[in-house]
Amino acid sequence: MSEPVVPQEALSNAWQNWYRFSRNPTAVIGALIVILCVSMAILAPYITPYPEHVGSFVDFRNRHQPPSALHWFGTDNVGRDILTRVIYGLRVSLILAVVVLGIAIPVGTILGLMAGYYGGWTEIIIMRITDIALAIPPLVMALAVAAVLSPSLINSMLAISALWWTWHTRLIYSITRQLRSQEFVEAAETLGASKAHILFREILPNCVSAIAVKTSLDAGFVILIGAALSFLGLGIQPPTPDLGTMVADGASYLPDFWWESMLPGSAILFLALGFNLLGDGLRDLFDVEDVR
Amino acid sequence: MEFLAFLLRRIMWSLLVLFGLSVVIFTIARVVPGDPARMALGPSASADQVAALQEALGLNAPMWEQYIRFLSGLTQGDLGRSLLTEQSVTVDIAKTFPATLELVLCTILLAFVTGVPLGVAAARWKDRWPDNLVRAIAIGSAVVPSFFLALLLQILAGYVLQILPTTGRLPAGMRFDADITGLLVIDSVLHGRFDVLGEALRHLLLPATALAAATMGQIARITRASMIDVSRQDYIEAARAFGIPDRVRLFKYSLRPAFVPPLTILGLEFASLIGGAFVVELIFSWPGMAAYGVRAITQKDLNAIMGVVMVSGVFFVMVNLVIDLLVGIVDPRVRIRGTRA
Numbered sequence: 001m002s003e004p005v006v007p008q009e010a011l012s013n014a015w016q017n018w019y020r021f022s023r024n025p026t027a028v029i030g031a032l033i034v035i036l037c038v039s040m041a042i043l044a045p046y047i048t049p050y051p052e053h054v055g056s057f058v059d060f061r062n063r064h065q066p067p068s069a070l071h072w073f074g075t076d077n078v079g080r081d082i083l084t085r086v087i088y089g090l091r092v093s094l095i096l097a098v099v100v101l102g103i104a105i106p107v108g109t110i111l112g113l114m115a116g117y118y119g120g121w122t123e124i125i126i127m128r129i130t131d132i133a134l135a136i137p138p139l140v141m142a143l144a145v146a147a148v149l150s151p152s153l154i155n156s157m158l159a160i161s162a163l164w165w166t167w168h169t170r171l172i173y174s175i176t177r178q179l180r181s182q183e184f185v186e187a188a189e190t191l192g193a194s195k196a197h198i199l200f201r202e203i204l205p206n207c208v209s210a211i212a213v214k215t216s217l218d219a220g221f222v223i224l225i226g227a228a229l230s231f232l233g234l235g236i237q238p239p240t241p242d243l244g245t246m247v248a249d250g251a252s253y254l255p256d257f258w259w260e261s262m263l264p265g266s267a268i269l270f271l272a273l274g275f276n277l278l279g280d281g282l283r284d285l286f287d288v289e290d291v292r
Numbered sequence: 293m294e295f296l297a298f299l300l301r302r303i304m305w306s307l308l309v310l311f312g313l314s315v316v317i318f319t320i321a322r323v324v325p326g327d328p329a330r331m332a333l334g335p336s337a338s339a340d341q342v343a344a345l346q347e348a349l350g351l352n353a354p355m356w357e358q359y360i361r362f363l364s365g366l367t368q369g370d371l372g373r374s375l376l377t378e379q380s381v382t383v384d385i386a387k388t389f390p391a392t393l394e395l396v397l398c399t400i401l402l403a404f405v406t407g408v409p410l411g412v413a414a415a416r417w418k419d420r421w422p423d424n425l426v427r428a429i430a431i432g433s434a435v436v437p438s439f440f441l442a443l444l445l446q447i448l449a450g451y452v453l454q455i456l457p458t459t460g461r462l463p464a465g466m467r468f469d470a471d472i473t474g475l476l477v478i479d480s481v482l483h484g485r486f487d488v489l490g491e492a493l494r495h496l497l498l499p500a501t502a503l504a505a506a507t508m509g510q511i512a513r514i515t516r517a518s519m520i521d522v523s524r525q526d527y528i529e530a531a532r533a534f535g536i537p538d539r540v541r542l543f544k545y546s547l548r549p550a551f552v553p554p555l556t557i558l559g560l561e562f563a564s565l566i567g568g569a570f571v572v573e574l575i576f577s578w579p580g581m582a583a584y585g586v587r588a589i590t591q592k593d594l595n596a597i598m599g600v601v602m603v604s605g606v607f608f609v610m611v612n613l614v615i616d617l618l619v620g621i622v623d624p625r626v627r628i629r630g631t632r633a
Contacts, residue, residue, distance in 0.1 A: 131305065132312035134560065135608045136601065139567030140585070144320055144597050147589040224437050228571050231439045232586060247440060251575075255447045265440035272435035280431060 020285055027281020030216075033274025041090040048087050053080040056239040064257045074259040076250065082260065085241035086267045092235075092242045093271060096157055096226040097219040103161040105215060108168025109207070113199045115169065116176025127173065130166040138163045139225050146234035153236040156229050160222060171214055171291065175207050209286035216279030217291075220272040227268045243268045295620050302616050306609040313605040314366055318359050321598045371602065372595035376588065381599035385581055389603065390474025391461060392569060392580035396607075398477075398500040399565065400558065403507040408554065410508075411515025416542065418520060426512055433509030438568045442502035442575040449498055457495050459577040466491060499576040503568050507561055511554045518553040522546045552623050559615040566604045 021027055045051050049071075059079030067074045073082035115126040138160050145159035146152075179185055180203075188202050229235040230244030238245060243264045250261030283291060329345040330337070346352055350361060365372065371381035414426035450458035461476060462468060468488045470479040477496070480488035522528065523546055531541050570582040577583075581600060588596035620626050 128308060129312070132309050132316065135309050135313055135563060135605045136316065137563040137565075137567035137570075137604060137608075139564070139570060140601055140604055143570065143586070143589050144317075144601055147592055147597055148320055148594070220435055224435070225567070227437050228439055228567070231437075231571060232574070234589070244437075244439075247437075247443070251443055254443065255451050258447070261443060265437065265443070268437050269435055269440065272437070273431070276431050276435050280427075 017285075021281075024281045024285055026277050027285060030274050030277025030279070030281055033270065034278055037090050037271050037274060038094060040087050041094050044087050044091060048081075048084040050081040050084045053084045054088050054239075054241055064253070064260075066257075067259055067263075073263045074257070076246070076260050077253060077257075082246070082263055085246060086243065086264050088241040089243040089246060089264065089267065090271065092153065092230075092240065093223045093226060093268070096153065096160075097222045097275075099157045100161045100164055100222045101215055101218060103157075104164035104218075105168055105211065108165035109172050109204070109211065111165065112169040112172025113176055113203060113207075116173040117180055117195075117199055117203065119180075123173075126169065130169050133163050133166040136163060139228055142225070142229050143232065143234055146229070151234040151237060156226065156235055160225060164218070164222070167218070168211070168214065171210060172207050175210060176203055179203050179206055209282075210288050210291050213279050213283045213286060213288055213291045216275050216282060218279075220275035220279070223268065223272050223275070295626070298620075298626075299613075299616060302613060306613060309609055310605060313602065314363055315359075317598045317601050317605075318362055320601075321594045322355070322358060322362075366602065371599035374588070374593055374596045374599075376591050376593040376596065381595050384584060384596065385599055385603055388579060388581045388584045390470065391578060392573065392582055394461075394475045394477060395496065395499055395503065395573070395578060395580060396565065396569060397475075398496050399503040399507070399569075402500050402504040403511055403558075404554070406504070407508040407511030408515050408551075410512035411554070412519055412542070412547065414512065414516040415519030415523070418516075423516070426516065430509035430513045433505040436505060438502055438506065439571045439575060441505055442499070442572050445498045445502055446575065456498055457491075458498060461495050461579060462488070462491050499572050499578055502575075503565065503572045506568065507558065507565055510557055510561055514554045514557045515550060518550040519546055522550045549623055552619055552626075555615050555619055555622070559612040562608050562611050563604075566607065 040047065048054075057078075057080055059075075062071075062075050062079035063077055065071055065075040065079070071081050071083065073086060076082055076085070111126050111130075115123045141163055142156045142159040146155055149155045185198060185202055188198050193202070226235060227244035227247070230242045231248045233245070233248065235244055236242045246264035247261045247268075250257065250259075250264065253260050329342050329349060329351055333341055333345060350358060353361070362372075369382055371385070373379065374381050374384055377384055410426045410429065414423040417423055446458045449456040457463065466488065468476070468480065468483075468485060470476050472479045472482055476492035477489060480486070480492060528541060528545055531545055536545075566582070569580070570586055572578070573580045573582040574586055581603065585597065585600035587593075588600060
C-alpha cells in the first residue's frame with residue numbers, strides 16, 4: 001500500500017488558512033460560541049438538569065424561583081427550569097437557521113449566477129423579482145403567512161425563505177458580473193466549456209468565501225427574526241420551548257421576575273453574537289469587505 | 293438631464309415593484325387560504341352565512357377578476373373593509389400611520405446622527421481603540437433582538453430610573469389633536485404647544501432607540517468603510533499635498549462622498565426597520581400601523597393584513613425614491629452618471 005498522495009502545496013495552504021484563522025480572535029471566539037451552542041442543542045437531552053420540564057410540566061410550588069444552585073436560570077411561572085428550556089430553545093432557533101439558509105443559499109446562488117452570467121432578459125427578470133421581494137419586510141411576510149395559514153415553525157421557515165434568497169442572489173450577481181469578463185472565464189468559453197462548467201466550476205469557486213461570510217452573518221439575522229416571530233406568538237407553538245416565546249411569557253413578570261425574560265433573551269443574543277463574530281472574522285480573513 | 297431620466301427610471305421601477313407586491317399580497321391573502329369567508333367567520337358559522345359573505349366579498353368571481361377588482365381598488369386607495377373594526381382599511385391605516393411615520397423618521401434621524409459620527413471616528417482612528425470600540429458597538433447592535441432591547445430599555449429607564457415614559461405617544465391626561473400632519477413633533481410646534489413637543493419627544497426616545505440600534509450599527513460600519521475608501525482617493529492625497537488641514541479634508545472632502553453608501557444602505561435596510569417597528573410598537577403600546585397590523589394578524593383580518601403589507605411596501609418604495617433624490621443632491625456625479633451604485 002502506498003501512502004495517500006497529498007500535494008505539498010495544498011497542505012501548506014490549509015495550514016496557512018488554519019494559522020490565519022487561529023490568529024483572528026473575532027473568528028475564533030465566534031466559532032467557539034457557535035460550536036458551544038450547537039453541541040448544547042444536540043446534546044440537550046443528556047446535559048439538561050430537568051429534561052422532563054420541556055413539555056407542559058407544572059410544579060406550582062416552585063414557580064418564580066430566582067436563579068440558584070438548583071436552577072441556574074431560575075424557574076418560570078409554572079415552575080419549569082429555565083436553563084433546561086433555554087437549551088432546548090436553541091434547537092428551534094438553529095433548525096430555523098439551517099432550514100432557511102439551506103433553501104435560500106442554493107436558490108439565491110443559482111439565480112445570482114444565472115442573472116450575472118447570462119445578462120439580458122434572464123438578468124432583468126431575476127433582478128426585478130429580487131427588487132420586489134426586497135420591498136417586503138421578512139418579519140411582516142412571515143406574520144402574514146402565519147396568520148393566513150396557521151402559526152407553525154414550518155410556515156414561518158417557508159415564509160422567511162421565500163424572501164431570504166434575494167440577498168444571496170444580489171451578492172452572487174454582483175460578483176459574477178465582475179468575473180464574467182475576466183480572462184479565465186473567457187478562456188474557458190474559448191475552449192468550448194459548457195455553461196454548467198463555467199457557472200459551477202469557474203465562477204462559483206470564486207464566490208465561496210463571500211457565501212461563507214454571508215451565511216454566517218445571515219444565520220444570526222434569521223435567528224433574530226425567528227425569535228421576533230415567536231415573541232409575537234406566531235412562531236412554534238407551546239409547550240415546545242422557544243427562546244422568543246419565553247421572553248414574551250416572562251415579560252409579563254417584569255421587573256420582579258426578571259430572569260424569566262432576560263436570560264432567554266440573553267441566550268438569543270449570545271447565539272446571534274457567535275454567528276456575527278464568526279462572519280465578521282471570516283470577512284477579515286477572506287478580505288471580502290463589501291459582504292454584509 | 294441624465295438625473296431626471298434616472299429619477300424617471302426609478303419611478304417606473306417603483307411602480308413595477310408595487311405591481312409585483314400587489315400580486316404577492318393577493319396570492320397570500322386570496323389564493324393560499326382557500327376560503328377567506330370561512331376563515332373570517334370561523335368554524336362555527338353556518339354554510340349559509342359563509343355563502344352570504346362569499347357573495348358580499350365577491351369571492352365567487354373568477355380569480356383574475358378578483359385580482360383586477362383588488363388592483364383597481366388599490367389605485368383608488370381602497371383597501372376593502374376590515375372585518376374587525378367594520379371600517380374601511382384605508383381609514384384605519386390613515387389613523388394609525390402617522391404614529392408609525394413619526395417613530396420611523398425619528399429612528400432614521402437617530403441612527404444617522406449617532407451612526408455617522410461613530411463611523412467617521414472609527415475611520416479617522418483606524419485600528420486604534422475608537423475603531424475597535426465602534427466595531428464592538430456595531431456588532432452588539434446587530435445581534436441584540438429588538439424586542440429584548442426594547443424590554444431592557446423599558447425596565448432601565450422606565451421602572452428602575454423612572455426618567456422616561458414607557459408607553460404611548462403622550463401622557464394619558466394630555467389633550468392634543470395632531471390635525472395638520474398627524475406628526476406630534478411637527479403639529480405641536482405649528483400650534484405653539486411646546487409642552488406637547490417636549491412630552492412627544494420624551495415618549496419617542498425609548499422606542500426610537502430600541503428600533504434605531506440595528507440600523508445605527510450598519511450605518512457606522514458602512515460610513516467607516518466608505519470614509520477609508522474615499523481617503524485613499526487621489527484627490528484626497530492631492531489635498532494633503534497642498535497642505536489643506538486635516539479637519540477640512542475630513543469633513544469637507546471626505547465626508548460628503550462617503551455619505552452616499554450609508555444612504556443607500558438605509559434604503560435596503562428600510563424593510564427590516566419596518567419589521568422591527570412591528571415588535572417595538574407592540575412593546576411600547578405605540579398606537580401605530582404596526583400595532584394595528586399585529587392585531588389584524590392575530591384576528592385573521594385579511595383585508596387589514598393585505599392593507600398593512602401593501603402600505604409597508606409603498607412606504608419602502610417612497611423612502612427609496614427620496615434616497616435617490618438625496619444621493620443626487622449629496623453626490624453631483626450621480627446627477628451626470630445617472631446611477632447611484
